Amino acid sequence: MTEHLTISNTPPEHPGMNFALLRQEGIKHIERLAGKLWTDYNTHDPGITILEQLCYAITDLSYRLDFEMKDLLASSPGENRKQFYTAREILTINPLTINDYRKLLIDIDGVKNAWLEPIQNSQPPIYHNLSRHTLTFQEDVNNQRVNLNGLYRVKIDKEKDIFDDASLIEKVKTKLQQHRNLCEDFAKVEILPIEEITINAEIEVEEGFDGNELMAKFYWGIDNFISPQLQFFTLKELLEQGKTPEEIFDGVPLEHGFIDDEQINSFIKKKELYTSDLIRIILDIEGIKTVKTLRISSSRLSQSEEWVLSLDPDSTPQLKDIGRLINEKNIIFYKGQIPGNINETKVKSHLQLLQQKNTKLPSTRQTEDIPIPVGQYRELSDYESIQNDFPVTYGIGEIGLPLSASPQRKAQ
Template sequence: MTAPSLQRIPRLPPEAQEDALGFASLRQQALDWVQEASGELWTDYNLHDPGVSLLESLVYALTEEVYAARDSVPALLGLDPDDPGLASAQSAHHYALLPPEQVHTGRPCSELDQLAWLHEQRPAPRHADLAALKDVRGRPLGLWAWRQLGPDQADDAAQRRLAANLAQRYWQQRNLGEDLWSLPRLLRPRWVRLQLHLVLQDDAELSEVLAPLMLACERYIAALPLSLDADELLRVRADQLYLSDLMRSLRCLPGLRSIELLHLHEFGPAHAHETESTTAPSDSLPWRGEDWGLRLHWPEQRQDLADWVVERSGARLPLAHAELLLLLQDLRRERSGARSSDLARRSAPTVPTVVPPAPRLADEGRPARYVPASQHLPDLYREPQALRWTHDQVRRTPPGQATQWAGYLALLEQPLAQLRAQRRHLAKLYDLHNASARSYWQEALDATQLPGLSWLAETDVDSPGLLDAQDEAAERRGRALDQLLALHGEALDFGPLQDVPRYLSPQAWALQQLDCKRRYAQQIAEFTGNRQAGFDYSRPGPERSLTQGPPLQRRLALQLQLLAGPRLSQWLQISGRLPLEQPHTANPQALESSGHWHPLPHAIPSPEHAAEPPSLPDLQAWLGEAADDAALWRAAVRPEAFRCQRHKGLCRLRLGPDAEGRLWSLGEFPDEASAWTRAVALHQSLCRLQQHSEGLHLVEHLLLRPTDGADSPGTLDDFFMHRLSIVLPGWTARCADPRLRALARLRVQEAAPAQLRCRLLWVDAAGMQRFESLWLAWLLSKRAYCQALLDDEATAGAQRRVDERAAALSTWLRQEHAKESA
């Protein structure tokens, strides 16, 4: 006998916890503080006292801001919840709040990945394959061989143009260190026709079964996958087509009971209407060959249906040949029209991306001016009785009491107004396209909002700089951007760069770091899942702007603050100077022992604007042989390195010592003011010139391989396989610092694809000029060669120029690699 189940009384639900920032909690906390502050003087209070009512008004206003701050993120950022599409575009463009499909992305790496990318193209290619080429030891080269079925009827010129257009699709999405070995190979169709024996269900119509059956057969024979999963992609890569697999894929068609017989008969284009097959029926046949792929021939004449047998309910159905041929031809034309439309859409020029408008704040329609919380008090409490008077009443106010009351109201209202101003401008704080560094917004109250406020103000309350001077813009705005980057698992830490020489004042340097962080967040999707992408060398790219370079190059440039480009030697050529590493000829002991050297009377200011172009004084006339000494240029970046000395009524100016103890005499001047002026000019001009010369170039060795066909892929030199060279100036003050070089190596190891071997090349000014001339000549010839392919023009001369210039650039890179290894 089982024991009866116990009857349990359910527990009472737990009492709701009070909100720590709610009205009741804040009001009680404020009263506790008042009691604690008053001590023994506090005896009792009335909830209707003016002081308590004023306190409750303050608490109510605070809780209103607390509740507003707890609103949803879209509402706080001004996004429109009624238009999800626009809100999504705004959040992605302005705040890098991307949907999951844009965050969790990856680039095609394996052969199956590349095949999936091929079948995502429209129109879907038939018999498409991208195979990775390997060397004699079985190692991948980073080269791909693309093949797919060509058009049914096209001349050689049309075939070449199609192959070039297909190649450009790959160039637009290729990975770093990878390329096509040659133009895609277009396979010729090898036609096959169907021999069928079908059994239909009792209620099925012939036309309703044959139409989807022909479409399914064409798709299967053309090696088009039903989905992009691994099993389907492996199936369409097989070399042998088994009829049993084809029949199994057709049995799920509605209205079809069974397939008693299915054969594919091959025949040549010249015998497309012959009834006799050129090959005997078999259980399988090759799916594709070296230069051909199977293609289904649709019936066009009565003889094409001679081998078709259709049964239903045990009886053979007579085929209405004319109607059936018309149905199949209409279906085929409709299919061809859909492919042509896909091709036209793919070939159409890209529509420029429309930048979504800036979000509209949720409370933007409210009155622009702040309405004081004290105005919501009853008249009895809005102003003390002793302060109220009329024009016919003699005012008897104790001295200072009116000012004291105005001060109380100002202490209450101004913080609330500031809270409201920050919430209303929250979207601007996080907006990635807001180039302003401002992080704090003020709403200064005036006498129309708070009577008597003018008695307190010692400065003009309407002055826009009243609170802006207290705005730590770079630090506060930087924290907001750090939050956005943290959502993507990224951080842009400039801490390791703080001790590296810099070319700007501390304020300008902080603003430049903030701008780098903002630009980094704008491109965060490319810098994470897409950082393995290469650039399309058939179109204008990194030689025109740094923003058109590969994501890895742009990422490293922002992380290291090497922002110049694309021509790093441009300003040196304009100035006519070429700083070189020269043997030091000055006598530092003579300068040191010639008396006491003291700092200049005023500090030497660094440049305030990063974008201002450099302008050099006549260094040759001033400094002589030392004008092109790179060590002097680096030492001039430090303002404290300039020293002066009184000697025979003149002011002598020197520079140094640097890290190696070198000193340079900068001449004699009538007085210290003249020496200071000349030192400022030298310091600022050399700072700007070095800043405009600091950037980086990224070279993929594989793109420099010979294209004349002399070498087969299997014998490709190891120099071209999975190698990147990152070329940087080694002569500037920052790039010569070992701390920045160590940081550069670390950032490259973190961000570069694991299969690539990256090498940093720190070159002098002459080496950078030589490299850029070779690199630009090769890149322009490469683009001209690609354009000749796209325009179906003669390519022999263009290909020869590409090979010559690639060989010259490869020779230079090999020499620099040898120097780095020595």
């Protein structure tokens, strides 16, 4: 069956498109302003003709303005001209704060965490000669030491699978030099040495739970607490959290997603490890019944601690490798009074699945940016003056006045 296209006789919802309503309102204004002098409101009256042309112009403008903004700003077909910048291009900035630099460095493959510390006493020492008002490297009673601002020491916590420290340091230096600000520099970049943490624990598990999977969850939870893995968010996740594009793109543009400011502020280097924190993490694992004993030790110290372990501020704590923890019987799971058997291969398989959920994956341009909406080109520049819609007898259109018109008529 053929569908017939019809024009609805229902008045438009937008008053600016309702010709009859505009004409009616216009006549009301005429009656209010000049009702004593102007009484003929029929269609033959020139004033009404002008009013109708004005109403038509308003409906035309209202129709055009009712298009979506993306249509109003759309380029003509074949026009290769960039009119707007995307959110990632216009809202992001070069690193400015220490947190900005930390985000920039954590975004590098192989960097797990990073810290920037302002250098208080720069080397070599620089002195200000008070009498000559000059700078010198010579120490003297008349010279006052000057501390340079803008110098930083960079400390890197690398990922476990990174073995080429020199290459990673070079990547960090290159990234910093590409983004450093004027009057700022990075005096030293160092990868923190590992302070290996060993946990000795006896844990009772509930019946019906796989000890290998529990061991993987135990290792994942403790390892992520001792040396946390910062989470990258996608654009979709942050928008669903209610964050605005201005908040999301405020900062340095990253390749692996977005880092929340609140998260990086809490992503600080630990000074101490408390066994109470570790026990809480262990007991939060479904299937763990109780922690019988737990002690923690460090490769830096000879004895283990029952309550709290102080950490080296110039090292990065890292939990002992899962294979060594299993083979050296540091962690023993009990079901009742019977110690369970832990299979290293199965534990590593479960652990790999947990790690994959929090791995930094390169984002596509579509997920890390908000694309510019593409509208339909409406040919808005194709416009004709309402002068051409007046009756020909008015003589103001394209045809104009006839050649026989008198000078007086032309002057009108």
